[in-house]
Each structure stands twice: as C-alpha cells, then as structure tokens.
Amino acid sequence: NAGVTQTPKFQVLKTGQSMTLQCAQDMNHNSMYWYRQDPGMGLRLIYYSASEGTTDKGEVPNGYNVSRLNKREFSLRLESAAPSQTSVYFCASSVNKLAGALLGETQYFGPGTRLLVL
C-alpha cells in the first residue's frame, strides 16, 4: 500500500495563478483532511471531508476550495495564489472521524507539497 500520496512535491507559482493539489489514499479511509504548516504556526486545518460527499471548513479556509472527488481522492484548489499561501501542504486521512469519539483514530499523513508563491 502506498498510503497517502500527494502531487506535486514542489511547485512555484506567480501571484494570481491557480493550481490544484492532488491527494489520494489507498487505505479505504472515509475521512480526509488538508493542512498547511508554516514556521512557528504548526499544522492548521484548511478543510476536511468527514465522508465522501461532504466537506467542511477548518481553521484557515479563505483562498482555498476543495473537492472530494471520490472516496480515495481529495483535492485542494488555489484559485488565485497569493504570497501568503506559501507553505507546506499536507493531506491526511483517517478511518472515519464521525466515529472518532469512540475509536480515537489516528491520522495518516502524506509527504507534503511545498508551495512557493512569488
């Protein structure tokens, strides 16, 4: 199993350009997440999808959109990139967050996408 995969690994954008970060998991997990990680800020949740067909905003959703394409794939789109969106983006998945209060499930992270917006 590959676990959680992310593409691309690195990307440089100019201000105003758009791009989509791709994420896929092969663990048959129901819940998927997008985080950004900045120095001194830790991991901050952008959006999450508790199950296929649902998405919810996290702590820092402005400037981003997401699509839960199917159970395996969860993409993050930057419609008009800004320098403030320079960051490392991580995708994660878990079995089923709706049952998390009972199961205390863990999250499995991808390797990250390093994005630089000039």
Add this chain to the structure above:
Amino acid sequence: SQKIEQNSEALNIQEGKTATLTCNYTNYSPAYLQWYRQDPGRGPVFLLLIRENEKEKRKERLKVTFDTTLKQSLFHITASQPADSATYLCALDYQAGTALIFGKGTTLSVSS
C-alpha cells in the same frame, strides 16, 4: 478560545537521558490526546494515543501521561538516542465530527 501549547520550541539533551515534552491545553475537554513525530521534509507519523480515562500509556521507550485535571500531557522518551531527534506534535481529539487540533511542536535534539 481553545488553545493548545507545547511549551518548548526546542529541547536539547544528551544521549541516554530521558526527554520529557509537555503539552498543555485550555478550554477543551478532549476525549483523546495523540502524539506524532515529524522528521524534516516529511509528514507527521502517529506514535501514541491516550484516552481521557487513562493515566499512562507505554510503547517501548515511549511513555505518555494524561492529566485532565491539570489539562496536561507529558511525553517521555527514555534512553534517548540521536535517532530520536525530530519534532514531536501533540494533538487533541475532542469532538466527534471535527478534526484534530495540533500543537506547534517541540523539536528534540539528542546529541551523542
């Protein structure tokens, strides 16, 4: 507002000593608390989970405690090795249907 703090950004210890990392939280009543390890250039990897009704959890050289009265978790690495050098993140799981809340992490450096 809800807050989670790992009160040391960096911790330097010598090989063989016990490393103790702290995670404090306010305004939560978490059901679970988790610890993750993150190496440079990689995503976090799960280490241990402790439930609110558990006081202590162990896994090999790792030990986690959870004090809901103090609103604090301690993460211990005994007989530390240079390979233990990494950033350690704590995360709270407090409400069904929402995501984990992560602390900013503590970077541990173990020197030989």
